[in-house]
Amino acid sequence: MLTRVGVEGSDGGERSGDFVLKDGQSLSEDMKDLFSDIKSRFVRQFECFQLCCAPAQSVLDFGATVNAKCERADMSLSKEEIKCMIFISGLGDSHRDLRHECLRQMEKGRSATPPRTIKLETLLEECRAIQSLQSSSAALGNPGQVHAIQSRPQKALDIELMPYYSNELDDCFQHCRGFE
Structure with missing residues (x-):
């Protein structure tokens, strides 16, 4: 039909x-x-963890709300996905760029064919790479001071003192050989 x-x-x-x-x-x-809903799956899942029963709301109504929100968010999460969710939601505003990249990685894994689960270890490696690039970029953007190597003129040893130093070193080596 x-x-x-x-x-x-x-x-x-x-x-x-x-x-x-x-x-x-x-x-x-x-x-x-x-x-x-145009929200990402991760955002919908995170919102489920933020649900609270209002004082005026009945427990049964709250249960129905939880059920509906969890079904809508597709809450079939693996242990790794829960770890990633906790990690990403715990990143503060100072790590906004890292949070954005982690969310992108999670969505990329979910939309892959076949869908693949992103592990927390993978997200941490991605964060390390981003931070490394940021520090390299900052170093290139700010040349700062040039660290030059300076050489100092070396003093020549007195020829008269040479036998004294060599005898002292020989004694030291012989002493150390006794412990072998």
């Missing part, structure tokens, strides 16, 4: 041609994609 959604007309017929479907399930999926 074919279903056509949209209004026929000069423009409407062309645009609605994209919605010619074989079943209602495909229409449901397309509408879900078009009108779904």
Whole structure:
């Protein structure tokens, strides 16, 4: 059975041609994609951890809210995903760029085919690389002081003292050899 959604007309017929479907399930999926929440999966999951039962709210209503929000956020999380979520949500405003990159890595892993779970270790390596690049960039941008190597003229040893030094060193080496 074919279903056509949209209004026929000069423009409407062309645009609605994209919605010619074989079943209602495909229409449901397309509408879900078009009108779904624009928040990332991570943000929706994080919001679930922020839910609190209001004093005036009944426990059953709160339970229904938790159920709906968790279903919407796709809360089937692995241990690694929970670790990553805690890590990312714990990064402060001073680490905004790291938080952004970690979120990008999480979304990239989720949208990969097949989806792959990003490990906390991977995020930490990414953060180390970013911080290393930032410090290198800062060093290149600010030449600061030039650290030159200066040489000092060396004093020549007195020839008369040479036998004294060499005899003393020989005694030291012989003493150390006794401990071998």
